[in-house]
Every structure is written in C-alpha cells, then in structure tokens.
Amino acid sequence: xxxxxxxxxxxxxxxxxxxxxxxxxxxxxxxxxxxxxxxxxxxxxxxxxxxxxxxxxxxxxxxxxxxxxxxxxxxxxxxxxxxxxxxxxxxxxxxxxxxxxxxxxxxxxxxxxxxxxxxxxxxxxxxxxxxxxxxxxxxxxxxxxxxxxxxxxxxxxxxxxxxxxxxxxxxxxxxxxxxxxxxxxxxxxxxxxxxxxxxxxxxxxxxxxxxxxxxxxxxxxxxxxxxxx
Amino acid sequence: xxxxxxxxxxxxxxxxxxxxxxxxxxxxxxxxxxxxxxxxxxxxxxxxxxxxxxxxxxxxxxxxxxxxxxxxxxxxxxxxxxxxxxxxxxxxxxxxxxxxxxxxxxxxxxxxxxxxxxxxxxxxxxxxxxxxxxxxxxxxxxxxxxxxxxxxxxxxxxxxxxxxxxxxxxxxxxxxxxxxxxxxxxxxxxxxxxxxxxxxxxxxxxxxxxxxxxxxxxxxxxxxxxxxx
Numbered sequence: 519x520x521x522x523x524x525x526x527x528x529x530x531x532x533x534x535x536x537x538x539x540x541x542x543x544x545x546x547x548x549x550x551x552x553x554x555x556x557x558x559x560x561x562x563x564x565x566x567x568x569x570x571x572x573x574x575x576x577x578x579x580x581x582x583x584x585x586x587x588x589x590x591x592x593x594x595x596x597x598x599x600x601x602x603x604x605x606x607x608x609x610x611x612x613x614x615x616x617x618x619x620x621x622x623x624x625x626x627x628x629x630x631x632x633x634x635x636x637x638x639x640x641x642x643x644x645x646x647x648x649x650x651x652x653x654x655x656x657x658x659x660x661x662x663x664x665x666x667x668x669x670x671x672x673x674x675x676x677x678x679x680x681x682x683x684x685x686x687x688x689x690x691x692x693x694x695x696x697x698x699x700x701x702x703x704x705x706x707x708x709x710x711x712x713x714x715x716x717x718x719x720x721x722x723x724x725x726x727x728x729x730x731x732x733x734x735x736x737x738x739x740x741x742x743x744x745x746x747x
Numbered sequence: 748x749x750x751x752x753x754x755x756x757x758x759x760x761x762x763x764x765x766x767x768x769x770x771x772x773x774x775x776x777x778x779x780x781x782x783x784x785x786x787x788x789x790x791x792x793x794x795x796x797x798x799x800x801x802x803x804x805x806x807x808x809x810x811x812x813x814x815x816x817x818x819x820x821x822x823x824x825x826x827x828x829x830x831x832x833x834x835x836x837x838x839x840x841x842x843x844x845x846x847x848x849x850x851x852x853x854x855x856x857x858x859x860x861x862x863x864x865x866x867x868x869x870x871x872x873x874x875x876x877x878x879x880x881x882x883x884x885x886x887x888x889x890x891x892x893x894x895x896x897x898x899x900x901x902x903x904x905x906x907x908x909x910x911x912x913x914x915x916x917x918x919x920x921x922x923x924x925x926x927x928x929x930x931x932x933x934x935x936x937x938x939x940x941x942x943x944x945x946x947x948x949x950x951x952x953x954x955x956x957x958x959x960x961x962x963x964x965x966x967x968x969x970x971x972x973x974x975x976x
C-alpha cells in the first residue's frame with residue numbers, strides 16, 4: 519500500500535462566504551449562492567474544459583482547508599443533530615475527516631473567457647468558503663450519480679429546521695437584492711454551531727465584505743446590524 | 748496557495764476485477780458487481796462507522812492507482828465516444844487527470860464484523876479494480892447529491908451500446924451463477940478500449956482468478972475459452 523498521493527489544487531472558488539461560519543451546510547441548500555471557479559495559471563487551459571458547457575451540474579472535490587488537523591477522530595457531532603449526538607466520521611459529511619476532502623455538486627451557470635484569469639466557471643449552489651482550493655472538477659452523470667430513492671439515516675433530522683429572518687429597524691445591510699436574498703437564505707439555514715437557545719447572544723457572520731450581527735430567539739433570527747469587516 | 752495535501756489510503760476494496768480492462772465504466776452499470784471494503788489497521792474503528800447502516804448508498808473517493816502519470820493532458824478520449832473524439836479532462840470522468848481521484852456511488856449491502864479484518868462494508872455496483880486504495884467514504888445525501896434532472900453533454904452517447912454475450916461450446920468458465928451473471932454484464936458493457944471492428948482479434952479479460960478470452964463481431968461478443976490466471 520502506497521504512503522499516499524499528493525493532491526495539488528487546480529483552482530480556487532470565489533464565494534460570498536469569507537468564513538466557515540455561515541456557509542450553507544450542503545450544496546444546493548442556498549441555490550442563489552454564486553461562485554466563480556478560477557483556475558491556477560498551470561491549469562488555465564481552455565482545452566481542459568472542452569465540452570463542459572454541455573453539462574448542467576458539476577462535482578467539486580475540494581480541500582477542507584480550514585479543517586486540517588493532526589490525527590483524526592472516529593466520531594463527529596453534526597450541527598444538524600444539535601451538536602450533541604456523535605456519529606461515525608464515515609457516516610457524516612463533516613470536514614474533520616482522515617483525508618480533509620469535500621464533495622459538492624453545483625449547477626454550472628456559464629463558462630466565461632476573461633482577459634485576466636483565463637476561462638472561469640460560474641456556478642450556483644456552492645457551499646464553499648471563499649478561496650477554497652479545488653482538487654478536481656468532474657461532470658455530473660445522472661445515470662450513475664443520481665439516486666433520488668436513496669435513504670438516509672439521521673441526516674434528514676435537521677433538514678426542515680429553518681429560521682425566519684427579520685431585520686431590526688435600520689439594520690438592513692448595504693447589499694443588492696440578490697445579495698440580500700442569498701444572505702437571508704444562508705441565515706435561515708441557522709449558522710449557529712448548535713441549536714442552543716441563547717436569545718441574548720449576538721452572533722456575527724461574514725458575508726462578502728460585511729460582518730452581519732444577529733441574534734436568535736426560538737425560530738426567529740433578527741439581524742441587528744452590520745459592520746465593514 | 749498550499750503546495751497540496753497528502754491523501755493517505757484508509758481502506759482498500761476487493762472486487763472481481765483484478766485488471767483495469769473489463770471494469771465497468773461507471774458505478775451502477777453492473778449492479779451485481781460486489782465489493783468488500785476492508786479498512787487499513789489504523790482506520791479499523793467500528794466507531795468511525797457508527798450510523799452508516801442507516802444509509803442506502805455511499806460515495807467512495809478512491810485512488811486511480813493504475814493511472815498515475817507524470818504531468819497531465821488537458822484532453823482525453825473517452826472510450827464511450829469510440830476513442831477518437833477528444834474532450835476536456837474536467838468534462839470527463841477519465842482516470843487520467845491532474846489529481847488521480849475517482850468518485851463512485853455504491854449501494855451499501857451490509858456492515859459485517861469479522862474476526863480477521865475488523866468491520867467491513869459489503870457494497871454493490873462498484874466500478875473499481877480489485878485492491879483499489881480508498882481515500883474517503885461519505886454517506887450519499889439525496890437532498891443535495893441527487894439531480895436526476897441533470898443534463899449531460901456527450902456522455903450519454905455510448906450508453907445504449909451493449910453487446911450480446913454468448914459462449915462457444917465448452918467455453919463457459921467455472922463460476923457460480925452470480926459470478927457468471929456479473930461476468931456477462933461486464934462483458935456486455937464492451938470492455939474493448941475503442942469500438943473498432945476487429946472480428947478476428949481475441950481479447951482477454953481477468954475476472955476473479957480467470958483469464959476469459961473473447962472476440963467481438965458487430966454487436967455479438969463470444970467467449971471462446973478461459974485460463975487460470
């Protein structure tokens with residue numbers, strides 16, 4: 519058995535989420551979340567993308583670069599289960615795994631040739647932190663990848679958990695309409711690490727160049743203000 | 748940007764296909780193809796699998812260990828397109844890619860505790876060569892992974908291409924019924940590297956401990972004999 523294989527980034531993705539806190543917890547949960555995949559100079563070959571515009575969806579294999587750790591733990595506590603229940607790491611999509619590789623399907627919006635960055639890919643539904651290194655991009659093949667009949671264990675438990683998002687007076691951040699939509703969708707997913715009821719506590723989530731402040735009481739999230747990050 | 752991340756195998760898979768030649772070209776194409784995932788001693792923790800039995804399908808991220816090359820080519824020639832048309836490597840599932848990582852969904856049949864190898868996973872539909880190193884196992888989450896509506900470019904071109912499989916007199920290999928079924932399904936997928944019509948040419952495909960000899964004329968594949976490998 520080999521010692522391993524060195525995986526090198528081929529690209530990075532630009533998204534609205536500069537921090538791990540607030541990133542949607544699976545791909546497609548915030549459909550409006552827009553990402554731009556920019557290839558590293560060494561991999562900036564339009565030929566390597568020949569035919570990719572024929573596919574509606576792509577797989578991204580990426581580096582959980584903020585979850586690098588020495589060693590590994592056999593169990594994790596998924597936030598969707600309230601952060602208390604432990605499940606096996608191979609029965610979870612946690613970033614904290616023996617090989618910190620993430621897997622997300624995204625919708626391909628367009629392929630754009632740019633003067634400064636070569637050919638870039640615009641994608642939707644990305645659950646990746648801004649600047650995440652990408653190891654591989656593959657076309658989504660529905661005949662082998664789509665199993666809508668698949669059953670899941672505990673993973674659906676927290677899926678219906680969504681918060682109602684409101685803004686305190688004067689607290690609406692200076693964003694365009696699309697940006698506000700994505701922000702609200704991401705906040706509605708409940709970015710808190712666990713569902714503890716701490717109504718007084720103010721959380722801060724980075725979105726684009728802003729720090730958005732909010733608190734949560736029951737199922738109601740209120741944005742109370744923002745700062746330039 | 749980091750230089751890369753060293754991915755270490757956590758497990759290997761045992762399948763009926765000792766060679767690349769003859770392996771089904773996507774997961775699920777040969778549903779009967781049975782695999783056994785055996786964890787390396789360091790990762791042989793039943794805790795790491797806690798809850799996995801609740802999932803019907805799993806993702807395997809694995810090493811295309813027979814496709815390691817210095818450098819990379821921006822285009823590949825998929826066998827499904829007859830081996831003549833070039834497409835971008837990121838628009839293909841070719842094993843020859845900048846980071847040689849494969850992605851396959853398999854059906855989880857059972858979780859078995861064994862005396863000699865710890866807890867092993869039995870899976871169906873694997874398109875992996877026997878002994879393939881596995882980097883990661885993730886649960887399949889239909890709400891984010893299943894896109895039955897996804898559209899594909901050229902990838903469907905060769906999908907309906909299947910061969911009729913027959914046996915010359917006395918040429919049926921010594922396999923149990925399930926083994927014969929899997930062999931026939933794999934042969935029906937047309938293991939030849941490209942669809943050239945060379946009716947006289949005898950090909951050899953390894954299946955379990957046998958070398959199975961066949962030739963192809965038009966859409967008819969005839970098994971002409973076998974040898975112990």
